[in-house]
Amino acid sequence: MSAGPIRIPVGGTAGTSPYEVLVGRQLLGELPGLIGRAARPSPTTALNRGAARHSGVQRVAVLHPEALASTGEAIRADLAEQGYEAIAVQLPNAEEAKTAEVAAYCWSVLGQTGFTRTDVIVGVGGGATTDLAGFVAATWLRGVRWIAVPTTILAMVDAAVGGKTGINTAEGKNLVGAFHPPAGVLCDLACLDSLPAHDYVSGLAEIIKAGFISDPVILDLIEADPQGACTPAGPHTAELVERSIRVKAEVVSQDLKESGLREILNYGHTLAHAIEKNERYTWRHGAAVSVGMVFAAELGRMAGRLDDATADRHRTVLAAVGLPLTYRGDQWPRLLETMKVDKKSRGDRLRFIVLDGLAKPTVLESPDPAVLAAAYAEVAAGGEANGGAL
Numbered sequence: 001m002s003a004g005p006i007r008i009p010v011g012g013t014a015g016t017s018p019y020e021v022l023v024g025r026q027l028l029g030e031l032p033g034l035i036g037r038a039a040r041p042s043p044t045t046a047l048n049r050g051a052a053r054h055s056g057v058q059r060v061a062v063l064h065p066e067a068l069a070s071t072g073e074a075i076r077a078d079l080a081e082q083g084y085e086a087i088a089v090q091l092p093n094a095e096e097a098k099t100a101e102v103a104a105y106c107w108s109v110l111g112q113t114g115f116t117r118t119d120v121i122v123g124v125g126g127g128a129t130t131d132l133a134g135f136v137a138a139t140w141l142r143g144v145r146w147i148a149v150p151t152t153i154l155a156m157v158d159a160a161v162g163g164k165t166g167i168n169t170a171e172g173k174n175l176v177g178a179f180h181p182p183a184g185v186l187c188d189l190a191c192l193d194s195l196p197a198h199d200y201v202s203g204l205a206e207i208i209k210a211g212f213i214s215d216p217v218i219l220d221l222i223e224a225d226p227q228g229a230c231t232p233a234g235p236h237t238a239e240l241v242e243r244s245i246r247v248k249a250e251v252v253s254q255d256l257k258e259s260g261l262r263e264i265l266n267y268g269h270t271l272a273h274a275i276e277k278n279e280r281y282t283w284r285h286g287a288a289v290s291v292g293m294v295f296a297a298e299l300g301r302m303a304g305r306l307d308d309a310t311a312d313r314h315r316t317v318l319a320a321v322g323l324p325l326t327y328r329g330d331q332w333p334r335l336l337e338t339m340k341v342d343k344k345s346r347g348d349r350l351r352f353i354v355l356d357g358l359a360k361p362t363v364l365e366s367p368d369p370a371v372l373a374a375a376y377a378e379v380a381a382g383g384e385a386n387g388g389a390l
């Protein structure tokens with residue numbers, strides 16, 4: 001007999017409802033329970049035409065990327081069979097979905113479908129899709145329920161959990177968004193089998209981040225078998241996913257709106273987002289986070305916070321799974337400009353998450369510009385950018 005899914009609770013703070021992240025296989029049967037009762041007429045009301053329809057969820061919009069067209073349609077058809085008025089809304093793949101134009105397209109589809117506050121959005125895809133789907137749910141009618149069905153390892157361990165939703169603007173990454181937690185998250189590990197290898201490895205960066213900021217067992221597991229860590233068939237895949245989700249769930253349960261603790265989840269992201277923008281989002285997020293963590297480790301070391309062994313460990317574990325460690329030295333002035341609009345900045349003060357030691361994240365306020373440049377010189381030391389190719 002197979003065990004049921006692992007259920008990880010995420011606490012409701014700031015007046016939001018608690019929800020669960022389910023990790024397992026064949027989880028789509030859980031979807032109707034999360035969506036809520038379908039409002040189709042029962043056989044009795046069908047006979048009695050003119051009777052009021054049952055209250056309940058009537059419409060479900062399944063937002064999915066182009067790459068998952070058949071999955072999106074299968075979910076839509078299944079929901080329609082169960083009595084929901086279900087539509088599938090196809091989005092561009094990856095970061096191209098996270099734009100105001102795509103959000104506006106979704107709003108127009110919802111408007112034309114007559115989507116009301118009792119209706120539900122389901123985001124099926126990687127982190128870009130769940131960020132956009134959550135943002136559309138947060139903004140449509142000032143907030144409708146949504147459910148995340150993450151299909152990349154990155155989205156399972158990070159993006160789909162915690163209610164940070166958003167889109168990019170010309171000025172930078174995730175600059176527009178809302179905190180709008182989902183009603184549930186379904187992580188079906190079978191989805192990972194079709195994920196391209198470079199997308200799988202990119203997701204490992206967020207898992208390694210969880211290891212450095214909170215759960216070093218994650219690092220031990222990856223270092224013990226880096227090749228295994230690079231594939232969904234690896235011996236520790238489920239444990240790595242579960243441990244990383246628990247790190248995220250613990251943090252966002254305490255601080256949904258990033259008034260303090262939640263900033264630790266941004267480890268490596270200040271530089272990462274600047275690199276993503278500089279590369280016009282052709283780098284995967286995880287690849288940029290990898291370089292960003294090497295930079296943050298150097299910053300921590302140079303600021304006198306982080307010991308050499310832990311700083312060096314960043315390079316070894318990231319390189320072991322094939323993640324990039326370097327970026328173009330000549331881009332530093334542009335990257336520094338972009339970092340100034342990072343959401344952790346306060347006025348003219350740049351702020352970075354660094355480590356005081358393994359699993360001891362802290363904030364570094366307004367580091368000396370010379371230290372920042374010196375830390376970046378260590379990242380640039382390798383010369384050519386190699387992240388796009390992974």
Ligand SMILES: NC(=O)c1ccc[n+]([C@@H]2O[C@H](COP(=O)([O-])OP(=O)(O)OC[C@H]3O[C@@H](n4cnc5c(N)ncnc54)[C@H](O)[C@@H]3O)[C@@H](O)[C@H]2O)c1
Binds near residue numbers: 094195203
């Ligand atoms: N909201 C948050 O807390 C949070 C956290 C981390 C990352 N993010 C965001 O997540 C995004 C990155 O997410 P990602 O790494 O999942 O990338 P992604 O969403 O861009 O997906 C990568 C590619 O894989 C395709 N794909 C998705 N699932 C697939 C599957 N099962 N099989 C085959 N192809 C599949 C997608 O269509 C896309 O082309 C970034 O925009 C990042 O900012 C958000």
Ligand SMILES: O=C(O)C(=O)C[C@@H](O)[C@H](O)[C@H](O)COP(=O)(O)O
Binds near residue numbers: 158173258
């Ligand atoms: O959930 C969070 O909080 C994070 O910072 C997780 C990050 O991995 C994620 O990339 C997030 O979208 C970054 O948020 P941002 O506020 O820096 O845009």
Ligand SMILES: [Zn+2]
Binds near residue numbers: 158269285289
């Ligand atoms: Zn991230």
